[in-house]
Amino acid sequence: MYDIIVIGAGPAGLTAAIYARRASKKVLVLEAKTYGGQIVNTLDIENYPVERHISGFDFATKLYNQAKDLGAEIVFEKVIDIKNNDEFKEVITNKQTYKAKTIILATGADNRKLGIDNEDKLLGKGISYCATCDGAFYKNKIVAVVGGGNTALEEALYLSDIASTVYLIHRRDEFRGSDRTVKDLKKKNNIEFIYNSNVTKLNANETLESIEVTNKVGQTNNLEIDGLFIAVGRIPENQNFAKIIELDEHGYVKAGEDCHTNIPGIFVAGDNRIKSLRQLVTATSDGAVAATEAVKYIRESEK
Ligand code: NAP
Numbered sequence: 001m002y003d004i005i006v007i008g009a010g011p012a013g014l015t016a017a018i019y020a021r022r023a024s025k026k027v028l029v030l031e032a033k034t035y036g037g038q039i040v041n042t043l044d045i046e047n048y049p050v051e052r053h054i055s056g057f058d059f060a061t062k063l064y065n066q067a068k069d070l071g072a073e074i075v076f077e078k079v080i081d082i083k084n085n086d087e088f089k090e091v092i093t094n095k096q097t098y099k100a101k102t103i104i105l106a107t108g109a110d111n112r113k114l115g116i117d118n119e120d121k122l123l124g125k126g127i128s129y130c131a132t133c134d135g136a137f138y139k140n141k142i143v144a145v146v147g148g149g150n151t152a153l154e155e156a157l158y159l160s161d162i163a164s165t166v167y168l169i170h171r172r173d174e175f176r177g178s179d180r181t182v183k184d185l186k187k188k189n190n191i192e193f194i195y196n197s198n199v200t201k202l203n204a205n206e207t208l209e210s211i212e213v214t215n216k217v218g219q220t221n222n223l224e225i226d227g228l229f230i231a232v233g234r235i236p237e238n239q240n241f242a243k244i245i246e247l248d249e250h251g252y253v254k255a256g257e258d259c260h261t262n263i264p265g266i267f268v269a270g271d272n273r274i275k276s277l278r279q280l281v282t283a284t285s286d287g288a289v290a291a292t293e294a295v296k297y298i299r300e301s302e303k
Contacts, residue, residue: 010037126208
């Protein structure tokens with residue numbers, strides 16, 4: 001029986017493992033793919049305290065080694081279900097069933113893709129899913145944001161203070177995001193709105209050079225840009241927990257800053273919970289909080 005099983009070896013999960021091991025708990029981390037989560041796709045991290053520049057891969061590898069060196073077991077198996085029994089919890093993978101006193105759900109969220117050719121290949125080479133992470137690389141350059149929700153609106157506003165021109169491309173003629181942010185956007189003189197249109201093609205050599213934008217009646221326009229920020233929603237990876245864990249209408253785990261879910265002894269950390277800022281620093285922060293809460297839960301239940 002493990003004290004804590006962490007599901008997901010991204011920044012939140014690995015940080016949880018570090019905190020749990022430093023509290024001398026028996027820890028298993030289960031990961032379906034490779035360690036590091038989404039951060040491994042980031043070429044250069046500039047906004048994590050202390051490290052001025054570090055690649056996402058190096059950051060993830062350091063974190064992975066730190067958790068391993070402290071004695072966390074890290075196993076690459078896909079979790080397909082979790083169960084809450086009176087005395088213990090069960091985590092069922094594609095290979096076996098593990099028992100634990102507590103579970104930390106740290107599975108993250110994946111960016112929804114546009115699904116057009118070269119989208120994956122150009123990630124970090126003109127394509128980004130995060131203006132807060134990558135906006136600074138586009139100082140005085142021309143960028144476009146695609147999407148009509150609050151994320152797209154806020155990314156456009158953020159980028160308008162950095163880039164020379166921001167095209168905001170939305171597939172309808174009204175935004176899903178807040179009217180107030182739309183008003184703020186309209187006050188800016190370097191934002192151009194393109195409604196009723198989709199990005200249909202990415203043109204690149206080594207890096208993105210231009211995009212094809214197609215409107216509702218099928219007319220196309222080629223826009224020369226340096227960067228495209230795709231903000232068409234995210235997909236939290238909570239599908240396998242939905243039977244017992246309360247999720248909001250977008251699929252995020254209902255939990256506040258204490259990382260408690262609706263089930264005592266099951267905690268959540270990182271991008272798969274409801275939160276206002278999804279960043280590396282908030283993910284690692286959640287990992288620390290969730291592990292500390294799990295340790296407290298074990299202590300209380302053993303009294
Ligand atoms: P979202 O609200 O789901 O919006 C996604 C947007 O992308 C929609 O406008 C949608 O168009 C568009 N879209 C989806 N698939 C597309 C595709 N294949 N091609 C082109 N456009 C596509 O996602 P979000 O903006 O990431 O926000 C997620 C949640 O977080 C929301 O509840 C949001 O309010 C919240 N949030 C809140 C704040 C804040 O309160 N400050 C900040 C950020 C996010 P349609 O409109 O046509 O469906």
